[in-house]
Amino acid sequence: QLQASGGGLVQAGGSLRLSCAVSGFSFDDYAIGWFRRAPGRVLEGVSCTSLSDGSTWVADSVKGRFTISSDNAENTVYLQMNNLKPEDTAVYYCAAPRETGAGCYSTLTWGYRGRGTLVTVSS
Numbered sequence: 001q002l003q004a005s006g007g008g009l010v011q012a013g014g015s016l017r018l019s020c021a022v023s024g025f026s027f028d029d030y031a032i033g034w035f036r037r038a039p040g041r042v043l044e045g046v047s048c049t050s051l052s053d054g055s056t057w058v059a060d061s062v063k064g065r066f067t068i069s070s071d072n073a074e075n076t077v078y079l080q081m082n083n084l085k086p087e088d089t090a091v092y093y094c095a096a097p098r099e100t101g102a103g104c105y106s107t108l109t110w111g112y113r114g115r116g117t118l119v120t121v122s123s
């Protein structure tokens with residue numbers, strides 16, 4: 001099970017930290033990704049981290065502003081979002097792929113997704 005939290009309303013230029021609590025499976029065996037869906041747009045990959053091979057990936061649209069990290073002891077993955085822009089407004093989800101032991105640059109089937117958290121950035 002994956003549960004995203006930490007969304008809210010923030011002004012442009014502000015920051016938020018999203019959390020993804022992972023339970024029911026071994027945190028070390030899966031890549032964990034962050035995705036978002038903005039109003040009227042398709043689901044977009046934002047970032048990924050994998051403890052299996054130590055890889056991370058960040059979308060160009062958020063590079064330099066968003067940072068992904070993990071806390072093994074808490075089985076939680078974080079997405080630190082700085083310098084937020086109105087175009088970052090979306091429902092953010094965390095997800096895990098069906099493949100175990102894979103890194104972020106592997107071909108992944110994102111089969112497990114939790115409830116999202118809404119991020120609204122006002123201009």
